[in-house]
Amino acid sequence: MNIDTAICMKSSTPFAEVSKVSFFEGKEEEILFSTHTIFRINRIERIPDEHTDRLWQVNLTLAGNQDDDFSKLTAHLREKLNWAKGWPQLGSILIQLGEPAKAEHLYQILIETAPSDKARGGYNHMLGMVYNRLGEYSKAITFYERALDIKEKTVPQNLPDLAGSYNNIGNVYGNMGEYSKALSSHERSLEIDRKALPPNHPDLASDYNNIGSVYYNMGEYSKALSSYERSLEIKKIALPPNHPDLATSYNNIGLVYDNMGEYSKALSSYERSLEIQNIALPPNHPDLAASYNNIGLVYDNMGEYSKALSSY
Incomplete structure (x- = not known):
């Protein structure tokens, strides 16, 4: 030490x-x-x-x-969890810790005792997130749309809260394979965020990333690449240099290049993703295994089988 x-x-x-x-x-x-x-x-x-x-x-x-990195990370975490205090914040943390079932029980209780419509809308939103994590997509849509309906009646138009609801509804539709509905929701989220937020806010990076994911799943790789690269540009400004979300962006860009047959570019992106993950994540984190697997697939496609085997 x-x-x-x-x-x-x-x-x-x-x-x-x-x-x-x-x-x-x-x-x-x-x-x-x-x-x-x-x-x-x-x-x-x-x-x-x-x-x-x-x-x-x-x-x-x-x-x-x-410490500059520490200050940036602290500011990012405070902003991410700033919407809630006390029990609601605990539910948010439980979701991030991979305990959605525990969060579900907590938010069901909070909805019954909500002091206002605004609070009830927030709890419905978080239950939508819980059910999305649990793979119960129809329930997730129900709670997200219920939250959006409450928010539209209780908060000003074009507030980032509304964008968050559209964004999450888009994520669920994406998980259900309904890509046109997903794209429409994500584009509405981006439209609101661009009016309400600074140009390099992390939520804009999330919007562009989600739009990129929809285009990727639709096989429209050039549009996906454009959205992923815009997301990465914002993250480089808004996040600490070794934040895991940057690794996610490089990985997504690598996936696009891989599917376009541009293997050298795919390899470069995957390796940059792995470099960040080696710094930001525990040594046995599943995301590291996924990165090595992706690198192995690229080498396999390039015919460099010994390197592929080493990565696998």
Whole structure:
């Protein structure tokens, strides 16, 4: 572990060297950090161990409040979760943690006790998200449209909240294979966001990405590529440089080039996606496996079978 004293002087995170008062006094170095301390992971490497072969060393550097990447990520997360407090925010976090069934139970209770129509609309929206994650698409459409109906009566027109509803309805139609309906919803979302948001807002990147996905599924690869590249341009400005959403954009662009038979461009995009994932994700994350598989498929299509086998 590395601790930069220059960072420490500017940081609001307290810590103390406690080796002299430790039970193991003089035998090891011990530093006590406060609970909200943030570290940058430099590298993770296996430690040889003849007994279990399960030991890993994680090399960390203390990250202060002045760290640019940390500041950007914190601002992004605050904005992403800013719509809700308390129990509603917990439901949103449960969805992001992959626990939609628990979130469903919570939002059903919240709808019954909602203090206003506006709150009820928000909870219906989140239930739509839950059912989409659970693959119950007809229920998802029902709750999203119910939320949209409430929002249209309770909030000003062209507010980003309305765009979010159209966007999510489009995602469900896309999952159902109803691409014309999906495209119409995503384009309505983009229309609202372009009027309501700054030109490099992350929600615009999401709109362009979703439109690109619809065109990709319809086999209109040039239109898909154009939308994916516009999404990536915005993400490069709006997000930290190694945010997983950037990896998603590079992966999507790689998929388009792959289907267009432009394998060298596809390979370049997949490798850039993998490079970001290796920094941003845990070493055994499923997205890493998907990236290696995509790289293997490209090498396979290029006839470089030994490289394909290595990636597979």
